[in-house]
Amino acid sequence: MRSSTPVEILYHDHHYWLTGWLRRKLGCPQSAADLAQDTFIRILSARETPALLEPRAFLTTVAKRVLYNHYRRQDLERAYLDTLAQMPEQFVPSEEDRAIILQTLMELDQLLDGLPIQVKRAFLLSQLDGLTYAQIAAELRISIATVKRHLHKAAMRCYFAL
Template structure:
């Protein structure tokens, strides 16, 4: 471990020692569940280690709260995706329903696609969803978004590329 990594590790350790109990309590109140709170509190510190950005002492709780809020949103988004998928599966006849492993892989793929879509600019995301989910033609999408048809083509291409990258890794 190099000097920079050691210094980061020590700063995160101090932050953990000073604020971990408070952060778990905050997350437990938000989530109503001590197990999820403990998991997310752990993830907050992992994110600090990954980014290498430890806040100054006076901003620690605000910074930890900001990271935790983002992780709570991600958790709820994942759960909504999983719930929607499971509800759709419940409508299938029993012999057609996929195995537990297939379900888990599908939910993970849906979460990856959702993250890819959330990373797109709003118009690109809207264009792709209007085309794929609502079946709208490019011209109709262009009218709805008040852009040119060529912009819609670019938006949809970017959206498809992002989804492909989420499932298969980025294309080079």
């Protein structure tokens, strides 16, 4: 008989509780079950599981981050769908292309997470809207040199993530 890992014990002892906690937050049992699994996957993906004196507090902290990302993905998807609804029908991408674009947007959002808002905005104005440095500077009310620094910072984040 093999011994259980700390994560297995954590899962066995607290999965039901965590799912209930998430269900109360979300109001949806299916989403709660999905996010509970995502929480444990995040813990499994960590380099090492810390020794836990308060396992439920730890799970709550991790689950809050997973929940935050869930809401962020929903907001991003809603914004994308709103943008699609405003497009002329002949320019609306196919369902397959929509899924690819949405997945790419979510990956980009995750990649840029942690950068200051103005750096993200400069990057998105450059990459998605195709604005020049001068146009970005005018839009954000910053100097062209600051735009260059912002774009460099965002580009480095993307480069090192790959």
